[in-house]
Amino acid sequence: MPAAHEKRTIDVRGYQVLVGIGGNGPPLLYLHGFGDHDSWLELHERLARSFTVYVPRHPGFAGTPLPDWFQTAEDLAFHYVDLLSEIGVEHPIVVGSSLGGWIATELAIIRPALPRRLILVGALGLQPKNPPPDIFIMEPDEDLPFLFAAPRDAPAASGDAAEAFVGRWENLIPVARLMWQRPYDAKLPHRLHHVTAPTLVIWGGKDRFLPPSHGEMLAAKIAGARHKQIDGAGHLVALEQPSRLAEAVIAFAAEA
Amino acid sequence: MELFFFHLMPWPEIPGNFRDEARSSWVVLSHSHYDPVLGNRLYNDYLDELEFAERVGFDAICVNEHHQNAYGLMPAPNIMAAALVRRTSRARIAVLGNGISLRDNPLRIAEEVAMLDVISGGRVISGFVRGIGCEYFSLGLDPTQSRERFQEAHDLITKAWTAADPFTWDGKHFHFRYVNVWPRPFQKPHPPIFCPSQGSSETIEWAAERGYPYVCTYTPIEALLYYYDRYRELAETRFSYHAGPEKFGVSAFVYVAEDEATAIEHARQHVKYFGERCFAIPLQMLIPPGYASTQSLRHLVGTRGTSGARFDFDFMVETGQTLFGTPEQVGERLTRLMERAGAGIFMGLFQFGDMSHARAMRNIELFANRVMPYLPRTRPIGVASGQTA
Numbered sequence: 001m002p003a004a005h006e007k008r009t010i011d012v013r014g015y016q017v018l019v020g021i022g023g024n025g026p027p028l029l030y031l032h033g034f035g036d037h038d039s040w041l042e043l044h045e046r047l048a049r050s051f052t053v054y055v056p057r058h059p060g061f062a063g064t065p066l067p068d069w070f071q072t073a074e075d076l077a078f079h080y081v082d083l084l085s086e087i088g089v090e091h092p093i094v095v096g097s098s099l100g101g102w103i104a105t106e107l108a109i110i111r112p113a114l115p116r117r118l119i120l121v122g123a124l125g126l127q128p129k130n131p132p133p134d135i136f137i138m139e140p141d142e143d144l145p146f147l148f149a150a151p152r153d154a155p156a157a158s159g160d161a162a163e164a165f166v167g168r169w170e171n172l173i174p175v176a177r178l179m180w181q182r183p184y185d186a187k188l189p190h191r192l193h194h195v196t197a198p199t200l201v202i203w204g205g206k207d208r209f210l211p212p213s214h215g216e217m218l219a220a221k222i223a224g225a226r227h228k229q230i231d232g233a234g235h236l237v238a239l240e241q242p243s244r245l246a247e248a249v250i251a252f253a254a255e256a
Numbered sequence: 257m258e259l260f261f262f263h264l265m266p267w268p269e270i271p272g273n274f275r276d277e278a279r280s281s282w283v284v285l286s287h288s289h290y291d292p293v294l295g296n297r298l299y300n301d302y303l304d305e306l307e308f309a310e311r312v313g314f315d316a317i318c319v320n321e322h323h324q325n326a327y328g329l330m331p332a333p334n335i336m337a338a339a340l341v342r343r344t345s346r347a348r349i350a351v352l353g354n355g356i357s358l359r360d361n362p363l364r365i366a367e368e369v370a371m372l373d374v375i376s377g378g379r380v381i382s383g384f385v386r387g388i389g390c391e392y393f394s395l396g397l398d399p400t401q402s403r404e405r406f407q408e409a410h411d412l413i414t415k416a417w418t419a420a421d422p423f424t425w426d427g428k429h430f431h432f433r434y435v436n437v438w439p440r441p442f443q444k445p446h447p448p449i450f451c452p453s454q455g456s457s458e459t460i461e462w463a464a465e466r467g468y469p470y471v472c473t474y475t476p477i478e479a480l481l482y483y484y485d486r487y488r489e490l491a492e493t494r495f496s497y498h499a500g501p502e503k504f505g506v507s508a509f510v511y512v513a514e515d516e517a518t519a520i521e522h523a524r525q526h527v528k529y530f531g532e533r534c535f536a537i538p539l540q541m542l543i544p545p546g547y548a549s550t551q552s553l554r555h556l557v558g559t560r561g562t563s564g565a566r567f568d569f570d571f572m573v574e575t576g577q578t579l580f581g582t583p584e585q586v587g588e589r590l591t592r593l594m595e596r597a598g599a600g601i602f603m604g605l606f607q608f609g610d611m612s613h614a615r616a617m618r619n620i621e622l623f624a625n626r627v628m629p630y631l632p633r634t635r636p637i638g639v640a641s642g643q644t645a
Contacts, residue, residue, distance in 0.1 A: 136544055137541060139538065140562070162561070165557055166550065173400055173546040176398060177546070180398045181396055181398055
């Protein structure tokens with residue numbers, strides 16, 4: 001039986017945030033990346049069986065305004081501290097995917113006691129050994145297949161080509177703001193020791209954007225963090241292997 | 257009308273199969289295709305063409321700025337202008353334009369343009385541009401900040417040229433304790449500012465508000481008319497002035513030959529090279545995320561589709577972007593185009609694509625001798641005293 005979910009607009013210091021909310025249980029904040037930004041996905045449906053899931057949409061996605069204060073992933077981390085305070089959620093499990101993983105990392109640095117647990121999925125943030133491929137230069141139908149282990153399984157744009165181009169382009173605006181110039185935060189190596197939440201780093205075994213070795217490097221820099229690889233997933237684990245990702249999150253949350 | 261001679265300085269040896277190795281002749285086509293020995297000849301041929309254009313009577317000669325591409329080899333337009341100011345004495349030198357949002361320090365542009373203006377005795381026209389989307393890839397600049405940086409750089413440069421005293425600038429993108437630009441521009445209050453554009457609604461409004469001459473490049477005539485009408489309407493209703501033909505420029509490829517068949521054959525060849533090799537730019541590179549407003553992007557894909565700009569010969573001719581034919585035909589087509597656009601400035605490209613120097617020189621000469629004398633010429637804008645032809 002599918003868990004019921006609703007979409008609410010929350011006023012966070014004057015900025016209207018669309019949040020998908022559903023399920024029952026302890027709170028879980030899901031911070032999306034590029035490609036998994038729809039407000040309610042199969043993954044959320046699965047997580048909602050065990051948690052009350054909150055899925056806010058980042059500023060700038062889906063044609064929403066790009067506020068002036070939004071310059072870095074750290075700015076978004078403060079934004080989500082404010083959102084959680086607004087909705088009265090104190091110690092959620094924080095799951096961040098890709099760009100959202102970067103934001104979740106910053107959040108766990110500025111508010112170490114906030115996340116009950118931290119789960120970073122294909123997370124950006126740390127400077128990679130090699131520059132990741134430029135998704136901005138890719139053709140509109142090239143990026144999602146690239147971010148999948150099985151390119152044919154990537155969702156294809158439906159309908160009018162012009163509208164599909166514009167829609168993708170709009171979603172890339174906040175992505176460009178975060179990672180056009182430097183797709184990482186050079187300060188992270190000097191700040192990651194502030195992360196005290198129990199942390200699990202999850203990586204797609206066939207991630208061609210950031211290789212699994214990047215996940216191992218990230219896990220090694222967070223005290224006590226573990227690394228788990230999900231084979232049969234590329235960069236967008238949330239879209240490609242939702243059931244295995246949900247299982248991993250549920251199992252990690254249940255650990256003593 | 258005023259006649260401006262525009263050069264792009266293209267690389268004429270882009271391989272026909274370059275797409276096998278690169279998705280565009282911009283940003284990613286390897287510089288291993290560049291040959292400095294050929295480059296030496298080209299720069300000198302192209303500069304000769306610009307100097308020749310002054311001698312045969314053009315009102316202005318124009319250079320521009322683009323980076324890391326085979327389309328046009330002028331990453332530093334003020335260097336090209338510097339090469340021209342001491343070799344010319346009458347024509348305006350139009351830098352169309354400097355990419356003022358592309359520099360970390362826009363005051364360098366205030367300084368360089370002021371130098372050019374003083375050396376030339378006030379012959380400089382200063383175009384300000386944001387650069388096309390590719391520039392943001394090539395220079396590692398966030399396209400979502402492009403318009404803000406452009407506007408702030410403009411405000412900073414014009415203030416640096418006009419303020420009575422040194423000042424401090426503490427903006428969002430630029431911060432300078434001491435703004436005190438030496439030398440001062442020769443022209444008062446400063447060199448005329450032109451605004452070349454691709455027709456985004458924000459730029460039209462920005463240019464109309466300031467009364468800056470506005471030039472849409474690579475724009476089909478129907479779209480161009482729509483943009484210029486919008487400028488005129490804004491000038492009239494919002495900013496309370498009449499925008500006459502002196503506010504509008506039209507840019508086109510021009511090819512003149514003694515007989516029409518030769519003109520078609522040659523023009524088609526070079527336009528084809530231009531479209532398929534020089535301007536091979538996918539839309540996501542031309543308009544990266546946040547470079548334009550969503551509204552402007554929608555208008556663009558609505559009128560031109562998602563495959564980038566169209567440059568096939570027939571389309572370029574139909575849409576007023578290529579004028580070819582006998583001298584009589586070109587004169588007639590040019591006059592009609594300018595009347596239709598309500599424009600007073602014609603910016604012609606007489607060398608384009610892989611056109612040889614000899615062919616470009618013949619083209620310029622035929623135009624100068626057989627077309628120019630019959631065109632309705634206006635007095636060149638504000639040429640400094642003692643600088644008459």
